Amino acid sequence: MSEKKKDLGLEILKEINEGQPKDEQSRKPFLGKAGIPLLAIFTGLVIGALLIAVTSQSVYAAFSESVGKGFSAIFNEVGTAYKALFTSAIGDPVRMVKAVGGDDVREIRQAFNPFLESLVQSTPYIFAGLAVALGFRSGLFNIGVEGQLFIGAACATWVGYAVTGLPAWIHMPLAFLAGALGGALWGFVPGLLKAKTGGHEVINTIMMNWIAFRLTEWLLSGPMTREGSGGMPISPLIQKTAEIPQFFPAPIRFHLGFFIALLVAYLIWWLLFKTTWGLNLRTVGTNPRAARYAGLSTTKSIIVAMSLSGALAGMAGAVQVLAVNRSMALGLSSGYGFDSIALALIGNTHPVGVVLASILFGTLRNGATRMMVVSSIPIDIVDVIQAIILMFVAAPAIIRSIYHLRKPKQEEQQVFLSGWGGQS
């Protein structure tokens, strides 16, 4: 009897979650699900180009001569910048073809290095993006990924250098898990506060960010400082046994962490979409009232989701330390935690989408680093582009009116987030 009742509940929950039957979903307009994000990215890049043009002195100089020269200066300026972005993010196609044709192994590696480096840059994004996406799926907005990442990195670093005498196959996973644990703790606290007191996770996670920054600053200049660093906030190098291996000799940094990230993404997909636990979590996220009627515990699901989200963020920090930097400094993250919000939304809070969006953002940031050198355009332009992409993804109606697209028949899936008051 009770078995049957539970099944009925599950069926209802499934219906709430899955929405329309399959055949209606297949009739989606323009490029299917990827249409809006792709147009959003394109529009973001166009606006980025405008920003480059508007802030370029040579463009103004050219316009003062003649309008035609002005426009050619715009194309010149934007072209140089975006060409630098492209070749240093993906690689120079000509060089790649030549390298493959020849038989110099080193040259092949170096020609493909920009692409591999983009994957290196994507790795922390995948973890961080998954962290935010998991939060969104359960109705929580985790802006604290940056802080969780720092704490995770600090824990992984400590295990990485202070624990000695372990074989690599124990030490490396141990350090990585320590990172996940540290992040989980930093996510657990706001989760607990949200579940038990209703303190809004947006503010609490931001406060935890600042606390994490100050704490790591103190750790790195005090208890965890490198000997002989002269007060510089930097940790000792981690043991060889704790390193996540890189596949090729320096300067190519492509490492095993990328594949760990893909594996974790698969695990999260499996958890969310193939287990009852995931179904419950998503129900709490999309429709807390229905979840409560079905007898699900919102309290538990909030705490678990925030801890897991924090653990993913902690892994982002751990992978950077163990695979790339091999020690911890304050410049560990170029804002992965904040970028991950946009990532999760562009990826439609789906693990596959997050991985794709992460690779895109990793590529963008890798390219922008080089673009900063070539055409002295500050790397922060990536943030501006991200904000614009995020805006268009969140408000597809704007994109539709720019490109005169038809409105889809079914309602778009909206991320559910609650106000200050709590969970109803």
Added chain:
Amino acid sequence: MTTNSRVIEHKRVVEVSSTRKLVVGIVEVLIGLLIYFIFALKTASGALTRFVMTPGGIDQGFMADWILPSKITLTVLAIAALLIGIYQLIRGFGRWTNLMVGICALFLIFGFLVWQAADKQLNLAGMLSSAVLLAVPITLGAFSGILAERSGIVNISIEGMMLMASMVAAIVGSVTKNPWLGLLGGILSSILLALILGVLSIKYKVNQTISGTVINIFSAGLTAFISQKFLQHTPLLNTPKLFPRVPIPGLASIPLIGPILFNQNIFVYLMFVILIVLQLALFETRWGLRLRSVGEHPKAADTLGINVIRTRYMGVILSGLVAGIAGSFFTLGSVGRFDEGMTAGKGFIGLAAMIFGNWMPVGAIGAGMLFGFADAIGSKLSLLGSAIPPQFMAMAPYLITMIVLAGFIGKGQAPAAEGEPYEKE
């Protein structure tokens, strides 16, 4: 109209749940024990704490120094906090609960200072004076939040608006060499962002937390971009003139209070003016009643002929205006230069102050002062050579924000319809 607003007022009676009563009581008792066992017991019995009661660089409103016997003061504070806690546990303070918690927090802070400055001297008036200054962006941020939220829009982009305003104010102020024009520029830039927030959340019905995040990321990116591209190597663009200190004749020479409240720059006075205007406007005028009704029950308001969409736009734009003043404070009222990310989370702390202050301007300024004070303690104590690392002192405002959020949000005090887009049927 006044009778109507009374009716709504009465519905807002704070109901203290039994768990909250218990938790608050325990916290107060713990504060008492903390003051006694950590502070009082570790203080030598003959030690004296000397508080200087005149801020530096002041030429009027002098006051003699306070000299307190450290141990006795601490013991008295501990007993007072214990008594408050015990009364809270047995009877409960009802609607005065938050006030009593605030008083206990003050005891804790004061006790901490007495303990840290035992056998030393500390410029308490200077600390209070800088606390008022540090409270300005937090309090104004809270006012900005109140304006938006009372109309039903959650504005988490106050941080972004403040950051943008602080940069624009610095640039305009430097180019025109006129702080007033700088302030105007800062306000306009912030209003522009508020308009974007309004269009996204009201017209396009985007989730308000996400549209706020869009603005936060955009501001952080654009200000860093412009700062690196232009401000860092063109000092002419980043040397705005500061608003000077303006002593108010007569009031400024009152001992202690004069130097702290009436010998500050224009932003402090603006904060008080906005406080009074906002408190009166929200609760004594037809305008305020309409704004609040849109935030509480937009459908009912619409039925009565109030234009919900227009009222919400107004709330958001006014929110942007106040956030613009708060942002300009950083470059024109305090630092005199724009640095990347210089708002350092003050916008979010402002939101916490708004919640702590129960969406009321008077409450918000109280909370803002508390946060400002926590901030001021950190910087002053590192001068005293405290054993506590400065990074931990810097954590204080963030920790207090979290504790405040955890312990003191009663349910159901936020405007009922906030966060929900309004759709006319």
